Amino acid sequence: MFTVFSLRNSVPLSPDESAAVFRVLDDYCRTPAGEWLRNFPFRRFNLRWCQSMTDSVMGAFLPAKPWTIYLMPADAGEESEPEPAAVSARLVEQSRLSWAQFMTVTVIHELRHAWQFRKCWWLYVLCSLPLLRAFTLERDAERIAREAEHIVEQTIAWHDGVAFQRRWRK
Numbered sequence: 542m543f544t545v546f547s548l549r550n551s552v553p554l555s556p557d558e559s560a561a562v563f564r565v566l567d568d569y570c571r572t573p574a575g576e577w578l579r580n581f582p583f584r585r586f587n588l589r590w591c592q593s594m595t596d597s598v599m600g601a602f603l604p605a606k607p608w609t610i611y612l613m614p615a616d617a618g619e620e621s622e623p624e625p626a627a628v629s630a631r632l633v634e635q636s637r638l639s640w641a642q643f644m645t646v647t648v649i650h651e652l653r654h655a656w657q658f659r660k661c662w663w664l665y666v667l668c669s670l671p672l673l674r675a676f677t678l679e680r681d682a683e684r685i686a687r688e689a690e691h692i693v694e695q696t697i698a699w700h701d702g703v704a705f706q707r708r709w710r711k
């Protein structure tokens with residue numbers, strides 16, 4: 542079971558994974574839906590993969606660690622198997638970065654919790670009470686993430702298109 546203590550088992554995203562996430566966040570900030578994030582220091586956050594997360598928990602923000610966001614890695618819960626030799630290193634690398642980009646929607650959801658917390662910490666704590674949470678903190682963060690989903694998809698598709706063209710021209 543996933544608990545707060547499982548978060549101790551986490552590793553930072555690699556620099557290129559973080560860069561992939563921040564690049565999508567930069568694009569998101571430029572849209573009207575992402576306006577709230579424009580003056581929020583999101584680059585200060587430490588993004589970490591947490592191996593014990595599963596599909597039901599894809600991300601976490603804890604007021605006790607106000608500058609950290611925990612994320613579910615692509616291979617969560619799996620025994621680490623060696624990749625088949627036929628899979629090229631480049632392909633593995635590509636899918637690792639794609640996963641990080643895909644997780645940006647979760648990052649936005651968790652950043653929204655960090656934003657709620659910084660805006661008014663005592664209200665955040667009050668709204669964290671089990672029954673209230675679903676109607677306050679989660680409703681707001683889910684709305685933000687839902688709006689972000691489409692934008693993130695579009696910006697990933699755009700960057701992939703550019704990367705593809707660049708490779709093609711070589």
Ligand SMILES: [Zn+2]
Pocket residue numbers: 650654678679682
């Ligand atoms: Zn949430």
